[in-house]
Amino acid sequence: MSSATSGTPLYRRSRIRHAVAAALAAAAVLITTACSGTAGQTKDGTTAFQLTDKTPDATGDVDSFTWSIFAEPASIDYAHSFDYPPNQILANVCESLLRWNPDLTTSPNLASSYTNPNPTTWVYQIRPGVRFHDGTTLTADDVVASLRRNLAPETASVWAYPFRNVKSVDRTGPLEVTVTLTQPDSTFNKYLAASPGTVESAATLAKSGQDYGNPQTGVNCTGPFSFDSWTSGQSLTLKRFDDYWNPALKAKSGQVKFVFLADATTRVNAFQSGEVDGGWMVPPNAYAQLRDTQAGTLYFGRNTTVADEVVSNLKGPLGDARVRRALLMAVDREGILKAGAGGVGEVAHSLVTDNLWKDAPDETRDAILKDLPKHPYDPAKAKALAAEAGVNGQKIVIAISPLDSQTTIITQAVSQAATAIGLKPQIESLSAEKYTTLFTDPAAREGIDLFLTFWYTSITDPLDMYGSLQTGAFSNYGGWSDPAFDAAVDKAIGAYDPVEHTAANAEAHRIATRELPWLPLYTQPVSVFLGKRITGVQPSIAYLYYPWAAEIGAKG
Known part of the structure; x- marks a missing residue:
């Protein structure tokens, strides 16, 4: 199930963490300023870090911002995205039936509601009026096609495990989908707030076939950003989707450009120079340096790693x-x-x-x-x-x-x-x-x-x-x-x-x-660096599935 990305080892089953430091000397305990949360303590009582629930709200929109990412994704097909690089991009483009929030709670998303009438049945009411990036309207058929891909052997989905107890996925109304299980499974519904619950246009899936999610075809989902372009070996660009259904998460930036910077020192230098505006997974040996820089702010957030x-x-x-x-x-x-x-x-x-x-x-x-x-x-x-x-x-x-x-x-x-x-x-x-x-x-x-x-x-x-x-x-x-x-x-x-x-x-x-x-x-907590011109992100491991980039805007 696991695969390498751009020649780097992956340290997790299939979304394995890439170890991010470039060169670590023995480091002293750090004190990092943050907005709120709880501080970790060393044995001598020194504050080692502090968790931030939310960075300061954006004061307005920005035309664009640039984001560093440690490796180029092999694909942005949700069924094959099980690692940090593709998921942090897809979280802003594709949406799931439910949403995993930065505080690690789950809430409705493309499914406006759901019921569990018996232990082996889940019924989802699909939100009306949602549009894909090509302008077509979301229907129950799109949900059925998207979920069934994880069951199809030919897809070889890395998310097959959450569907191991699924017997069928059926359209039971124009905006209703019913999932029948072979046995009770208390985790199935929870997984639909992550990539297993991703919804793509059925027409796009049929048209793209094996090319779905590659640099030429991209994806066609319902998120606050749409796929714009992908220059292999260099960068991937998203643009704001103006017809996005959720006003609370409407993108504050007209564009996000992800640049692939494999070398940790290069990423830190890019933060310092302002060449890039931010990035997740800050190299630990740079914590002290980035804590004191005038180029931006280092934050830590909730993690499950x-x-x-x-x-x-x-x-x-x-x-x-x-x-x-x-x-x-x-x-x-x-x-x-x-x-x-x-x-x-x-x-x-x-x-x-x-x-x-x-x-x-x-x-x-x-x-x-x-x-x-x-x-x-x-x-x-x-x-x-x-x-x-x-x-x-x-x-x-x-x-x-x-x-x-x-x-x-x-x-x-x-x-x-x-x-x-x-x-x-x-x-x-x-x-x-x-x-x-x-x-x-x-x-x-x-x-x-x-x-x-x-x-x-x-x-x-x-x-x-x-x-x-x-x-x-x-x-x-x-x-x-x-x-x-x-x-x-x-x-x-x-x-x-x-x-x-x-x-x-x-x-x-x-x-x-x-x-x-x-x-x-x-x-370790999640780490994120924000340059001095942007703010608004909620530091949390949920960034792999939550549209974090939509909340980033201008810093007052």
């Missing part, structure tokens, strides 16, 4: 959960944060971020977060636990594609921890292309014990992570299997009641945190 070491070989010494626990306890995760992430982030105690429990009942949320096995940094205890499990000089192989110092620092720290508990680590450096195949080809993982991923979710539900670790799941790269975990995930998927859903999710959460099929390292 966890940096993990994937345990990809359970036949070796890491097959024993005690060894996995010992290794995690021997990793200096605070040190990694300071040296590899500019001091901006928090040590991760599980495979999902705390904000994914946003929809859990208030009375249980705190208990869920507290009732977890902890693996604090304790090299002496870790070594003793490893010895108890029979560790005595066994070799493990840690894969890396060292495109930047952040990934190198992480890998070296994990290697040092392995040595500290009595293992003999070997770091194997892979090319970008070979590293990417670790996420797609089991044969490529032969002989590899650990590899790094930056894993984010596309819905506000831990199941987006834990469903990937069920027995036999494509993204269960180590082949880990735990019957109790599988049962808990199945129960959570089938439970629509918030209390039952949360309880089952919490059980899966406890098992995964205890057994550690992957080793959680740290979380």
Whole structure:
């Protein structure tokens, strides 16, 4: 399912995070000014970062702005867009039935309302009067054609997983679509706020065929911007769609030009010079520099990403959960944060971020977060636990594609921890292309014990992570299997009641945190830089699906 973009390794299952730093020296903890939110704290109480819910409102429109992006998309076909470059563009051009908001809530969008009359039926009322960029009107037939693409084997959609329980997608009225499931699935409707719920013109899909989403054909959707042009190797331009249906998100800029800047230093220099007006995923080694610049402002926002070491070989010494626990306890995760992430982030105690429990009942949320096995940094205890499990000089192989110092620092720290508990680590450096195949080809993982991923979710539900670790799941790269975990995930998927859903999710959460099929390292906030002439964006991981560029306008 995973693919490389412009020769860079992708560090996630199929929307794998590209590690963005160019060269990191050990960094001091940063203090970053922001508008609102909560501050992360280091052990000595120093503020490391602060989350911003919303940057200052725009005071007016701008003719255009230029945005940096670290790689050129391979395609902007929504069925093949599962990574940062294509999704941050498509979020402004194509829309889904529902909308994932920057505060991680979900609301109606192209579907003005929906009902769930029984556990296996979802009925969507399609918003009337919405126009595609070619001027044609949205109908139920367009929704049916768009959703069915994810079911068609010939499409090879990277979003097939959310549709695994879909039996049929049917037009049941001029502006009504009914989805019938084979079994209850509490996540299906949530996924329709992300790319799985994207709606494209049925006529455009039929006309474009295999060329849909490429530089020549582009796309024809309903968002606040329309596709304008794509110069391969250089840039992609969007223009404001004046007939956009939602006045609250009408674009404040006449044009957005995305420029492809693969080199991190080049991107930072472009921020400083004003050559580009902004960009997501700021290189961590530039945080201090961009905090103090007169060229603009650095912001941090909500994220659902966890940096993990994937345990990809359970036949070796890491097959024993005690060894996995010992290794995690021997990793200096605070040190990694300071040296590899500019001091901006928090040590991760599980495979999902705390904000994914946003929809859990208030009375249980705190208990869920507290009732977890902890693996604090304790090299002496870790070594003793490893010895108890029979560790005595066994070799493990840690894969890396060292495109930047952040990934190198992480890998070296994990290697040092392995040595500290009595293992003999070997770091194997892979090319970008070979590293990417670790996420797609089991044969490529032969002989590899650990590899790094930056894993984010596309819905506000831990199941987006834990469903990937069920027995036999494509993204269960180590082949880990735990019957109790599988049962808990199945129960959570089938439970629509918030209390039952949360309880089952919490059980899966406890098992995964205890057994550690992957080793959680740290979380980082979303980063975004805005030049001095623009403002209005809401910093959040939702930028991958929410029309963030529409809110950017002139800074007063």
